[in-house]
Every structure is written in C-alpha cells, then in structure tokens.
Amino acid sequence: MEQSFMTFKLLVSYIYCSILVMSMTVSTFDEQVLLDFKSRITDDPFQVMSSWNNSLHYCNWTGITCNPSFQRVMILDLRSLKLVGSIPSSIGNLTFLTTINLRNNSFHGEVPMEIGNLLQLQHLNLTWNSFTGTIPANLSYCKDLRSLALEYNSLVGKVLPDQFSSLSKLNYLGLGSNNLTGGIPSWIGNFSTLRGLSLAINNLQGPIPRDIGSLSNLQIFQVYGNQLNGTIPQSLFNISSVYYFSVTQNLLYGELPSDIGLTLPNLVVFTGAVNDFTGPIPVSLSNATKLGVLELSQNKLTGNVPTSLGKLQGLYRMNFEINSLGRNTSGDLRFLDFLVNCTSLQVLSFEDNILGGELPKTIGNLSMRLQIFALGYNMIVGSLPTGLENLVNLTLLSLDNNYLRGSVPESLGKLRRLQGLLLNGNKLSGRIPSSIGNLTSLSTLHIEDNELEGSIPPELGQCIRLSRLNLTGNKLVGSIPKELAGLSSLSISLALANNSLTGSLPAEFGKLINLKEMDISHNKLSGEIPSTLSSCVSLERFIANNNLFRGEIPESLQGLRGLEEIDFHTITSQEGIPEFLGKLPYLRKLDLSFNELEGEVPTEGIFANETAVSISGNDELCGGPPNYNFPTCPKQKDASSKKHISSRIKVAIIISVAFLFLLLCSFAACYLVIRKSRKRDLTGWSSRERQVLLVISHQCPNIIHHYLAEYGSGVNVSTLGDVYSFGIMLLELCTGRRPTDEIFKDGLNIHQYVKSHLPRRVTEIADASLLLAYEEHNIFEDYASDLEEKAILQDDEYISKLNTSTIIQERLISIIKIGLFCSSSSPRDRMPISIALKEIHTIKNLFLESKRINNSIDRSDGNKLIKLSSSEFY
Incomplete structure (x- = not known):
C-alpha cells in the first residue's frame, strides 16, 4: 500500500512538472508570435511597441491581457493608437485569444485566414482600417463569436458566405462601408440572439428577406446605401425592440404602415430617404415618443404634414425635402404652429414640395436650438414674417424659389450665426438691407432673381467669411462698391449679372486672389477692364459680356493660367485678339463675338477648336484655322500707310x-x-x-x-x-x-x-x-x-x-x-x-x-x- 502511494505521488509530480515545462514552452511561443506582430508595425507614433521588449514579461506589454493561470494571451487590444502595419499569419497560434480589437488604426493587407484557428475567439473588431481582400471563410470555425465588426474597410466578395450560417451565437454583425456584393441570405433569421445588423454602404441587391422578422431581439437595422429593392416586409415592422431603423438610399417602394409608430414604439432614428416610398406620412409616428431623427427626404410622399408630429418633443432632426407634400393651399403650413412644442428641434427641412400658404408668425416661437430652417422650392406666398430674428442659432435660412413679396427685413441682421441666407427666386422688392453686413459668419448669400432695387450696400464688405455672393437678376443700380474687394474670403463666386450697374469695375477687385468665378455680365459697366485683375490667380470663369467696356483686353491677364471660361461678348474694342488667349492651358470656352476686333486670328491653344470659340460679328478678322472661314490676311508691306x-x-x-x-x-x-x-x-x-x-x-x-x-x-x-x-x-x-x-x-x-x-x-x-x-x-x-x-x-x-x-x-x-x-x-x-x-x-x-x-x-x-x-x- 505504501509503495502504491509513493508511485502515485511520483506520477503526480511528473505530470505537474510536464505541464509546467509545456506551459513555459508555449508561453515562450506566444512571446515569439507577439514579436512577429511587432515586426509588422511600420509606424507607431505613440511608441506603443516600445514596451514590447525583454525587460518586461509579455503579459505586461501594452494592449496584452493574459490568462492568469497559464500566462497565455487572451486579449489583444490596440484600438485607436494610429498604428500602421499588417497582421501576420502567425496570429493563428495564439489559441487562447478571445478578443482582438484593432479598430481605428491603419492596418492594411488581407485579414489572415489563420484567424479561423482561434476557436475560442468571441470578439473580432477590425473596423476603421484599410483591410482588403475577402472575408476569410475560415471564420466560420469560430463558432463562439459574439461580435464580428469589419466596417469601414475595403473588403470585397460576397457579403455573407453560406459558411457563416454556423455563427449562430452572434449578437452583432457589422460589415458596413465595404465593397461587398450579393444579397441578404434568408438564414440570417436563425441568428436569434442578433441585436445589431449593419450592412450599410455596400453593393447589396435583392429584397429584404421576410425571415429577418424572426430576429426578435433586433435593435439596430442598418442597410442604407445599397441597391436593395422591393417592399419592406411587414414582419420587420413588428420587431418592437428596434430603435435604429435606416434603409436610406435603396430602391425600396410602397407605403409606410399606418401603425408604424405603434409597432415600433422605441424608435429613436427612422430614416428612409432616397427611395420610392409613396402615400402619406403615418400619423402614428407621433406615438414613437423617443423619436429624435425622422428623415424621409427624396421620396414620393403626398398629403398634408400631420400636426401630431408636434408631440415628438425629443425630435431634433426632421427632413422631408423633395417629396410632394402639401396641396398648395392656405393650410399647408399649419403643422409649423404645432412644431413649437419640439423644443429640441435643430434641423427642419421641407424644401421642394408643394406647400402653399403664408409663413405663420409662430415661426419666431420655434426651438431656440434650430440651426437649419429650409422651405425653399415651394409655393409659399406672402411676406417674410417678423420673429425670424428670434431664431438666434440659425446657421441656414433657406426660403428660395417661392412667391414671397415685400422687403427683406432689417432684423435679419440679428442672426449673427447665420452662415447661409437663400432668398433667391422670389418677388422680393425694396433695398438690400445694410444690416446684412452684421452677419460676419455668413459664407453664402443668394438673393438673385428678385426685384430688389437701389444700390449694393457697401456694408456687405463686412461679411468677412463670405465665399459666395449672388445678386444676379435684380434691378440694382449704381456702382459696384469697392468694399467688396476687401472680401478675401470670396473663393467660390461673385455674381452681379443682369442688373443696371454703372461705373467701372473697381481696380481693387485685383485683391480677390481666391475667387474662382466672376460674373458681371448684362450691366452698364463702362471704362476699361482693370489690369489689376491679373492678381486674381484663382479665377477660372470670367463672364463680362454685354456691358459698355471699351479698350483692350489687358495683356496682364495672361498670368491667369487657371482660366477655363472667358466671355467678352459685346464689350470691348481693340485692334486684335491677344495672342496670350491661345496660350492659356485650361481655357475651354471663349466668347469674343460682336466686338470690333480686327487682325489675324490665332491658331494655337483653344483657337484650334472652333466649337469652343465664338468670334462672330467681327468682320475685320482674318486668317486663323480653316474652319473659321475668315479671309486670308494681307501681307504687311507698309503698316503706316495702310490704315483699314x-x-x-x-x-x-x-x-x-x-x-x-x-x-x-x-x-x-x-x-x-x-x-x-x-x-x-x-x-x-x-x-x-x-x-x-x-x-x-x-x-x-x-x-x-x-x-x-x-x-x-x-x-x-x-x-x-x-x-x-x-x-x-x-x-x-x-x-x-x-x-x-x-x-x-x-x-x-x-x-x-x-x-x-x-x-x-x-x-x-x-x-x-x-x-x-x-x-x-x-x-x-x-x-x-x-x-x-x-x-x-x-x-x-x-x-x-x-x-x-x-x-x-x-x-x-x-x-x-x-x-x-x-x-x-x-x-x-x-x-x-x-x-x-x-x-x-x-x-x-x-x-x-x-x-x-x-x-x-x-x-x-x-x-x-x-x-x-x-x-x-x-
């Protein structure tokens, strides 16, 4: 008996020593795998890898968590460290790994198929990297996976290979923002524990399967930015746990269920923009009292806007632009009276519908948090109501292309945070209020195509962030204020066309060195085109036709190498076409017609393409490419005695x-x-x-x-x-x-x-x-x-x-x-x-x-x- 006990004791000691030796051997192997991983890192701005050295046990290295019993690597977490590199195939040897989190770095290359060897893996997060290739099919062996997040990479291939049907324990599946193809498989309905499904921004086609209605625990459903077609299955609208529902930008059609607010009472985000949904806005949406984002723009919705939406006190974004809402009647805007209860509202847009009637005075009582208020491209009549100045946090006021009359209120100058003011395409009259000069945050001002009179207020020169200014198509008179030349921020366009402006083009406009487009056509401007415009080195389009300019086109303009379009139709008189016009490398359109030009037509550059040049109405021109059909130029024998x-x-x-x-x-x-x-x-x-x-x-x-x-x-x-x-x-x-x-x-x-x-x-x-x-x-x-x-x-x-x-x-x-x-x-x-x-x-x-x-x-x-x-x- 004593001998047997001694034998058993020796056996236990042997097994313990063997396990200890084996553990030490495998632990050393884990260390070698991590060092291999380190060698693949090519950029480490935070010096994370500096701790991965022999002075510390690898279980103490940054981002590493080990099993306390066996000292095996269980967690590799290097998220958001701006690392650049690739994942070595040897990672498949870290067989105790349960979590890999490399999100928000710059890893590239393919996801190694050896990850499929990590049978204990539960969480794999590789989002916000630059991985390419296909999703490795071997991941199907990782049957304990709870979350698979591969969004925001450049992965290709089939979105969900049939092998993935074995991953039935998944509670989150994120494959969005890749280049994946195929359709949503019906077997996804077997993932009974799935709470989040994100397949957005891929190239998915086909219908949304009815089986998806079996995902009774689903909370997040994101398939926006694909090419899915057909109708949304009713079974999906019955998953009451869904709070994030986004099907924007697909090919879906049909009407939204009238009881959607009752069957999806937990909705926080509901977006279905850029589809072909028809019918009315469901009144029951007001029952989804947690709703914060309601986005159904660019559809074919009809009918009136329900006043019951005013019950959604947590609503902060409402966008129904580009539909067919309203009937062009006086009561179409009645819903605005009720939205005053939505005290969190920040974005309100109903642009491009058929809304008629006048703007209610209650607009001034809308949420003080309102930043975007857009009702352009409707049938709205009447005048701009008082109270708009109360919306002090407005950054965009868009009421363009309606039938508004009356004057532009001076009180708009109180909207100090306004960045965009769009009042164009109405019947507004009176003068441009000088108080607009107080809008120092303004970057876009569009009040073209109205009936505004008087002169351009020089106070506009105080809008120091203005990048677009369009006053075209009014009845403005007087000279162009030189104060506009102080707007170095003007970088996109300056449009003053189709008015009755007089005087000269200010020489100070040469200071607009960032301006890309200048249109001063169809006015009564006179004098010469200032040579100082040669400093406008960013200019791409210069439209000055139909004015009373005289003199030559300044030779100094040849420094504007980026010019793409010039229109000097009916403006100037000179002896000949400047040769430098044929040397502007990007010039694509040139109109010099109906001037008093004479002499030889150049042949190089844009002049070689007669479809891009208009020089008709200049009888005294000669030469040029054959297609212009001008007479041959005479030989110049004695220029002093041969006046035309x-x-x-x-x-x-x-x-x-x-x-x-x-x-x-x-x-x-x-x-x-x-x-x-x-x-x-x-x-x-x-x-x-x-x-x-x-x-x-x-x-x-x-x-x-x-x-x-x-x-x-x-x-x-x-x-x-x-x-x-x-x-x-x-x-x-x-x-x-x-x-x-x-x-x-x-x-x-x-x-x-x-x-x-x-x-x-x-x-x-x-x-x-x-x-x-x-x-x-x-x-x-x-x-x-x-x-x-x-x-x-x-x-x-x-x-x-x-x-x-x-x-x-x-x-x-x-x-x-x-x-x-x-x-x-x-x-x-x-x-x-x-x-x-x-x-x-x-x-x-x-x-x-x-x-x-x-x-x-x-x-x-x-x-x-x-x-x-x-x-x-x-």
Missing part, C-alpha cells in the same frame, strides 16, 4: 463730331459777345468785365480767320464760314488731296472735283491708301470689275444691290455728301452745323449698329442716310 478703311471712317466720324461741337460752342460764344458789344448795352457790367468783353470782341474775327486761313471764303463772321472749312476738311480726309494741290487750277477746286465723281465713281477719287486697304482686305467684292455694270443702275437700285460687304462704302459716300453740302460755294446753300452734327451722329450709329449687332444694316436703315437727288448735285 473702316478705321479711317471711324476717325472721320469722331473728328467730325468733335470739330462740329467745338465750332458750335465757339461761334455761339463769339456771336453772343459781338452782338452784346454792338448793342453797347453794358449796364451792370464792371469795368473789368467791359475790358474782357472788348478783348473777346476784337479777337473773335481773328479766331475765325485762323480757321479759314487755308480754305477761307471771304465771308463775314458767321458759323457758315466754318461749316465750309469743315466740309473741305471731310473731302480732304476722304480723297487724300489738299485744296492747294496742283490738280486744282483753271477754276477747278476740290468741291467740284469730288462732286463730278459722286456717287458711281467714288473709288476713283478715294484716297489711294483707302483703296489699297480695301483691295488687300477684300472689303468690296469684285468692285472694280463690275464698276461699269453698276454705273448703269439708278442710285436706289445700286444701294439695294450692295451686299453686306459694301456697308463701309455706303458710309464713305454719306460722309462725302456731307462734305459737299458744307462746302457749297454759296453760304446760303451750306448745311447748318446742327444738321451736320445730326447727320454725322446718324452715320456713326448706323455704322456701329451694323458692326456690333448683325454685321449688315437693314435696307430700310439705309434710307435714313442723307439722300440727295441728282438735281442737287449735277
């Missing part, structure tokens, strides 16, 4: 108008002075004034004699003498001859010379440089060869037969006729200054109209020119 004929005519018109105005003013003054002096009525004149009068009366004849020195007619003091000089000047300008030329002898003067060639032989007497320019620019089509044939026609027939290319010749003849009238030998037959001025203006206006509108004058307009019968000339 249209330029000469424009010069003649401008000089004529200026000269006539000068003469009219000068001679009117002289005439009055002389008349006064002859009457000797100097009563009331001081001695100094009498001296000045005598000087002027003696000098007036000298002034007149100076004007008539070369063309003098020997007449007494009168405006008729200078009309004669003016007429001779016009004839000289058009013919290139002077009255003192040798050709004028034996009684022949320039007046008779020109008169004998008008109108059929006008090209024979025109300045040779004009003819040369005409010949090289192909202005008059085959004129010389058809001269005899055209001479046979009567004047009116001749004019009507001219095509669009003869417009300039018509104007030349008209100017010569004025010159002949004004230089008649008899002063009585000369055209009065006032009439000459009127006729010159007529020619100028017709010339500009033909150039800038349709490149050809209406034949009826041609009759507006001076028409003299043959008896008056011959």
Whole structure:
C-alpha cells in the first residue's frame, strides 16, 4: 500500500512538472508570435511597441491581457493608437485569444485566414482600417463569436458566405462601408440572439428577406446605401425592440404602415430617404415618443404634414425635402404652429414640395436650438414674417424659389450665426438691407432673381467669411462698391449679372486672389477692364459680356493660367485678339463675338477648336484655322500707310463730331459777345468785365480767320464760314488731296472735283491708301470689275444691290455728301452745323449698329442716310 502511494505521488509530480515545462514552452511561443506582430508595425507614433521588449514579461506589454493561470494571451487590444502595419499569419497560434480589437488604426493587407484557428475567439473588431481582400471563410470555425465588426474597410466578395450560417451565437454583425456584393441570405433569421445588423454602404441587391422578422431581439437595422429593392416586409415592422431603423438610399417602394409608430414604439432614428416610398406620412409616428431623427427626404410622399408630429418633443432632426407634400393651399403650413412644442428641434427641412400658404408668425416661437430652417422650392406666398430674428442659432435660412413679396427685413441682421441666407427666386422688392453686413459668419448669400432695387450696400464688405455672393437678376443700380474687394474670403463666386450697374469695375477687385468665378455680365459697366485683375490667380470663369467696356483686353491677364471660361461678348474694342488667349492651358470656352476686333486670328491653344470659340460679328478678322472661314490676311508691306478703311471712317466720324461741337460752342460764344458789344448795352457790367468783353470782341474775327486761313471764303463772321472749312476738311480726309494741290487750277477746286465723281465713281477719287486697304482686305467684292455694270443702275437700285460687304462704302459716300453740302460755294446753300452734327451722329450709329449687332444694316436703315437727288448735285 505504501509503495502504491509513493508511485502515485511520483506520477503526480511528473505530470505537474510536464505541464509546467509545456506551459513555459508555449508561453515562450506566444512571446515569439507577439514579436512577429511587432515586426509588422511600420509606424507607431505613440511608441506603443516600445514596451514590447525583454525587460518586461509579455503579459505586461501594452494592449496584452493574459490568462492568469497559464500566462497565455487572451486579449489583444490596440484600438485607436494610429498604428500602421499588417497582421501576420502567425496570429493563428495564439489559441487562447478571445478578443482582438484593432479598430481605428491603419492596418492594411488581407485579414489572415489563420484567424479561423482561434476557436475560442468571441470578439473580432477590425473596423476603421484599410483591410482588403475577402472575408476569410475560415471564420466560420469560430463558432463562439459574439461580435464580428469589419466596417469601414475595403473588403470585397460576397457579403455573407453560406459558411457563416454556423455563427449562430452572434449578437452583432457589422460589415458596413465595404465593397461587398450579393444579397441578404434568408438564414440570417436563425441568428436569434442578433441585436445589431449593419450592412450599410455596400453593393447589396435583392429584397429584404421576410425571415429577418424572426430576429426578435433586433435593435439596430442598418442597410442604407445599397441597391436593395422591393417592399419592406411587414414582419420587420413588428420587431418592437428596434430603435435604429435606416434603409436610406435603396430602391425600396410602397407605403409606410399606418401603425408604424405603434409597432415600433422605441424608435429613436427612422430614416428612409432616397427611395420610392409613396402615400402619406403615418400619423402614428407621433406615438414613437423617443423619436429624435425622422428623415424621409427624396421620396414620393403626398398629403398634408400631420400636426401630431408636434408631440415628438425629443425630435431634433426632421427632413422631408423633395417629396410632394402639401396641396398648395392656405393650410399647408399649419403643422409649423404645432412644431413649437419640439423644443429640441435643430434641423427642419421641407424644401421642394408643394406647400402653399403664408409663413405663420409662430415661426419666431420655434426651438431656440434650430440651426437649419429650409422651405425653399415651394409655393409659399406672402411676406417674410417678423420673429425670424428670434431664431438666434440659425446657421441656414433657406426660403428660395417661392412667391414671397415685400422687403427683406432689417432684423435679419440679428442672426449673427447665420452662415447661409437663400432668398433667391422670389418677388422680393425694396433695398438690400445694410444690416446684412452684421452677419460676419455668413459664407453664402443668394438673393438673385428678385426685384430688389437701389444700390449694393457697401456694408456687405463686412461679411468677412463670405465665399459666395449672388445678386444676379435684380434691378440694382449704381456702382459696384469697392468694399467688396476687401472680401478675401470670396473663393467660390461673385455674381452681379443682369442688373443696371454703372461705373467701372473697381481696380481693387485685383485683391480677390481666391475667387474662382466672376460674373458681371448684362450691366452698364463702362471704362476699361482693370489690369489689376491679373492678381486674381484663382479665377477660372470670367463672364463680362454685354456691358459698355471699351479698350483692350489687358495683356496682364495672361498670368491667369487657371482660366477655363472667358466671355467678352459685346464689350470691348481693340485692334486684335491677344495672342496670350491661345496660350492659356485650361481655357475651354471663349466668347469674343460682336466686338470690333480686327487682325489675324490665332491658331494655337483653344483657337484650334472652333466649337469652343465664338468670334462672330467681327468682320475685320482674318486668317486663323480653316474652319473659321475668315479671309486670308494681307501681307504687311507698309503698316503706316495702310490704315483699314473702316478705321479711317471711324476717325472721320469722331473728328467730325468733335470739330462740329467745338465750332458750335465757339461761334455761339463769339456771336453772343459781338452782338452784346454792338448793342453797347453794358449796364451792370464792371469795368473789368467791359475790358474782357472788348478783348473777346476784337479777337473773335481773328479766331475765325485762323480757321479759314487755308480754305477761307471771304465771308463775314458767321458759323457758315466754318461749316465750309469743315466740309473741305471731310473731302480732304476722304480723297487724300489738299485744296492747294496742283490738280486744282483753271477754276477747278476740290468741291467740284469730288462732286463730278459722286456717287458711281467714288473709288476713283478715294484716297489711294483707302483703296489699297480695301483691295488687300477684300472689303468690296469684285468692285472694280463690275464698276461699269453698276454705273448703269439708278442710285436706289445700286444701294439695294450692295451686299453686306459694301456697308463701309455706303458710309464713305454719306460722309462725302456731307462734305459737299458744307462746302457749297454759296453760304446760303451750306448745311447748318446742327444738321451736320445730326447727320454725322446718324452715320456713326448706323455704322456701329451694323458692326456690333448683325454685321449688315437693314435696307430700310439705309434710307435714313442723307439722300440727295441728282438735281442737287449735277
């Protein structure tokens, strides 16, 4: 007996020693696996791995928890430590592991299939990492898994392989925000302990299985952001424990159950936006008294908004935008009166529905926590109610695209936290309140397409965070306040188009260095485009068409390398198209049509794509790519002597108008002075004034004699003498001859010379440089060869037969006729200054109209020119 006892004692000692030795051996093996894990970490900003060394037992390393009896690793918890690396396959040797939590790091690579060897594993959390590949099927061996969380990775493949049906102990399954495919399997209904199911933001298809209604303990149901179709099974609406229900952004349809608030009384979040749900908003939702988020935007819901929703005192977000709610009747907005009881409300949006009626005054009594109030794109009438200023925490007020009238209240300036103000697309009138300048948090201001009047308040320059400003389509007048140039925050757009703004574009706008879009089109802005805009280095779209700008496009704009669109339609006049426009690398659209451009069209850059360029209405352009169909440019032999004929005519018109105005003013003054002096009525004149009068009366004849020195007619003091000089000047300008030329002898003067060639032989007497320019620019089509044939026609027939290319010749003849009238030998037959001025203006206006509108004058307009019968000339 004693011997047997000794034998048993020795056996126990042997077994204990064997277990001890084995435990020490396996423990050492666990340490090697952890060191292998450490070697895969490539970035450790918090120096977590520094504790993983031989100076400490591995059970004391950061993130490690061991079994107290056997010193085996049970928990690996390295969550939210910004670690970068991968998981080694050797992790499958930590067979005592029950929990792996690596969430919110930057682990990458595939999830090793060896994890399937961890038969004691209960919790696996790899969310918010960068894992790729498929979910390892070997996980099906981990039958004790309670939670499997793999959300927010880049996993692919089938969402739930059939092998996973063995994981019946799961209480949380999270596979959302990956790239998984397939459908929701019906066997998921066997997971009787499942409390949370998150399959959101994948590529799942097919219907929601009815078997899911067997998950009697389900609390979280998230399948938003997929392509699930069909109707939601009624069995799902019967799981009373559900408090988070989200099916947003799928292809689901049908009506929501009328008793949903009774069958899902614990709802806190209910979202079903971006589907095709129809029917009314269930009135029973008011029974889900815990409801905080109610989101059903972008569906096809109809009917009135239930006033019973005002019972949801815990509601903080309500969004029903883009539906068909309301009937465009006066009672559609009645529900707002009841929402004053929702004291936690922060977001209230019913944009893009059919809500009619007026905004109730109770709006001012809505929750003081309200941040977003959006009722845009409805049928709301009336005016903006008082009380809006009470919503002091508003960050967005959106009432755009309704039928609101009246003025914009000054009291809106009290909403100091407002970041977005959208009142565009209404019928608001009056002035823009200067109090908007108090909204220093404002980033977006849209009040375009109204009937606002007055000037742009300079106080807008105080909105120091403004990134979008749109005042387009109103009745604003006055100049653009230079204070806007101080808004360095303007980074998205500045739109002032379709108003009646005048003055120049402030040079200070060069300070808008962050601005991407500027639209000032369809105004009455004048002056030149400031060269300072070259500092707007972020500008991508510059729309300035249909203004009264003059001058050239500044060469300094070539520094705006990011420009994608330029529209200078009908704004400017210059000698040619700047070459730098063809060198802007990102330019995709260019409109220079109906200006007064001349010269050669560039061929590089955007000009190589004729569909991206509009340069019509510029008759004097030449060259360019073949598809533009402009005439070939002439060879530049002597630029100084080859002025374009249209330029000469424009010069003649401008000089004529200026000269006539000068003469009219000068001679009117002289005439009055002389008349006064002859009457000797100097009563009331001081001695100094009498001296000045005598000087002027003696000098007036000298002034007149100076004007008539070369063309003098020997007449007494009168405006008729200078009309004669003016007429001779016009004839000289058009013919290139002077009255003192040798050709004028034996009684022949320039007046008779020109008169004998008008109108059929006008090209024979025109300045040779004009003819040369005409010949090289192909202005008059085959004129010389058809001269005899055209001479046979009567004047009116001749004019009507001219095509669009003869417009300039018509104007030349008209100017010569004025010159002949004004230089008649008899002063009585000369055209009065006032009439000459009127006729010159007529020619100028017709010339500009033909150039800038349709490149050809209406034949009826041609009759507006001076028409003299043959008896008056011959």
